[in-house]
Amino acid sequence: MSIAQRDVMPLAATPVAREADAFYHFCRWLPRTFWRLSAGLRIEGLHNVPATGPFMLVANHQSNLDPILIQASCPRIVATMAKSSQFNVPLFGPWIRRLYAFPVRRYQVDPQSVRTALRLLATGRAIAIYMEGERTWDGRMLPPRAGTTRLVLKAGVPVVPCAIRGAYDAWPRWARTPQRRPVTVAFGPPLSFPRLDHRDQREIALPDTSARLVTAIQALL
Amino acid sequence: MAIRHLLHSCPICGLVGGVRAGERGEACTGCGTRYRRGRGSRIRAQRARADDVVLTAAEWMQRLVDLDDLRFATGEPPPEPIALREAGDQRPVRGAQGELLGWVETFGAPRRGLLSIDRDALVFHRDDGHSLAVPLLDVTAIQASSTALLVKRRARPVLALGFVSGSLRLWEHAIRLRIRDLYRESGRGEILDFQPTICTRP
Numbered sequence: 473m474s475i476a477q478r479d480v481m482p483l484a485a486t487p488v489a490r491e492a493d494a495f496y497h498f499c500r501w502l503p504r505t506f507w508r509l510s511a512g513l514r515i516e517g518l519h520n521v522p523a524t525g526p527f528m529l530v531a532n533h534q535s536n537l538d539p540i541l542i543q544a545s546c547p548r549i550v551a552t553m554a555k556s557s558q559f560n561v562p563l564f565g566p567w568i569r570r571l572y573a574f575p576v577r578r579y580q581v582d583p584q585s586v587r588t589a590l591r592l593l594a595t596g597r598a599i600a601i602y603m604e605g606e607r608t609w610d611g612r613m614l615p616p617r618a619g620t621t622r623l624v625l626k627a628g629v630p631v632v633p634c635a636i637r638g639a640y641d642a643w644p645r646w647a648r649t650p651q652r653r654p655v656t657v658a659f660g661p662p663l664s665f666p667r668l669d670h671r672d673q674r675e676i677a678l679p680d681t682s683a684r685l686v687t688a689i690q691a692l693l
Numbered sequence: 694m695a696i697r698h699l700l701h702s703c704p705i706c707g708l709v710g711g712v713r714a715g716e717r718g719e720a721c722t723g724c725g726t727r728y729r730r731g732r733g734s735r736i737r738a739q740r741a742r743a744d745d746v747v748l749t750a751a752e753w754m755q756r757l758v759d760l761d762d763l764r765f766a767t768g769e770p771p772p773e774p775i776a777l778r779e780a781g782d783q784r785p786v787r788g789a790q791g792e793l794l795g796w797v798e799t800f801g802a803p804r805r806g807l808l809s810i811d812r813d814a815l816v817f818h819r820d821d822g823h824s825l826a827v828p829l830l831d832v833t834a835i836q837a838s839s840t841a842l843l844v845k846r847r848a849r850p851v852l853a854l855g856f857v858s859g860s861l862r863l864w865e866h867a868i869r870l871r872i873r874d875l876y877r878e879s880g881r882g883e884i885l886d887f888q889p890t891i892c893t894r895p
Contacts, residue, residue: 556797575786575795579834579845584795610754641733646699
């Protein structure tokens with residue numbers, strides 16, 4: 473399906489049930505409304521977001537705006553895997569924790585972040601992961617991190633590919649401040665992957681799974 | 694972050710590590726070209742006695758040698774002023790019900806000094822005369838963060854190297870390059886990935 477054919481649904485028409493957390497939904501509404509009015513925010517493929525049950529949102533990473541605008545666009549509550557250093561920032565750290573973010577130490581294998589992700593999925597929640605592991609420098613997608621793919625294969629839940637476009641123009645990694653530029657958040661059809669309990673199985677399935685995820689995200693870009 | 698972290702070399706004159714932060718913003722120390730952000734992801738190069746050049750970040754990057762192919766004329770980059778911070782304790786981050794979400798490191802105060810690469814170590818010469826050497830074979834991961842280059846040492850806390858005027862990406866590349874060479878020389882194998890930890894192929 474081409475981008476032009478893909479339907480664009482207003483949030484009011486989404487069939488996805490809202491989970492109860494007034495503060496979270498206020499924090500979704502605020503940036504969504506601000507960015508929509510001040511710069512332009514387009515949300516595509518909302519019908520691809522599962523109405524219930526666990527899923528993983530796997531996205532590209534263009535800018536610091538991504539977690540804000542992706543969470544603002546997704547009607548389900550999403551717990552985002554975020555780099556650990558952000559939790560030390562005064563006010564911002566407690567705020568993202570309140571919005572269900574959980575930390576990952578990116579310079580080491582972090583088993584606790586994997587345990588937290590699996591626990592959230594086991595309780596029916598949705599989690600978001602940026603498969604490149606860091607923001608792009610020049611706008612082109614970086615190679616996927618193997619850890620994301622391993623988690624996908626370990627969890628065995630539906631994976632919703634998500635692409636954010638325009639966020640790099642709004643706030644590239646090398647710029648100090650954002651500019652108001654139109655951004656599009658696109659959700660693709662959920663992909664299913666088998667749950668593989670053994671490390672050897674996961675390692676065998678790693679290249680194909682990574683390639684499928686990258687292809688699915690690139691198709692939305 | 695800053696443009697110098699993206700432009701590890703000057704796209705106009707090709708000087709490696711030429712784009713640096715100064716009093717007049719970010720400019721090349723070789724040809725004097727000033728770099729400023731334009732509209733969106735465009736970067737404007739302002740040259741004396743020549744028209745400005747405005748290109749997207751990707752277009753500027755196409756004018757540069759790919760980082761993987763970049764080598765330093767003197768073997769290593771010259772010493773670079775940095776602010777080094779060392780992580781202290783790790784503290785737990787807990788959710789609303791007190792459940793453990795993960796661990797977060799807390800960094801100490803920044804210490805100013807000069808960073809250089811020896812044959813087999815990263816050396817930090819503090820302004821107060823002390824120095825710290827990090828054997829490159831003890832480095833287990835390197836990760837560029839928003840404001841610093843994170844260097845994880847085996848069984849030691851992570852170091853955050855904040856580049857005062859130089860390019861973080863250039864140094865990330867330089868350190869990786871040296872570690873790759875050391876791994877080959879010491880028979881540890883070919884490095885496949887640096888993140889989340891260095892992994893090799895025998």
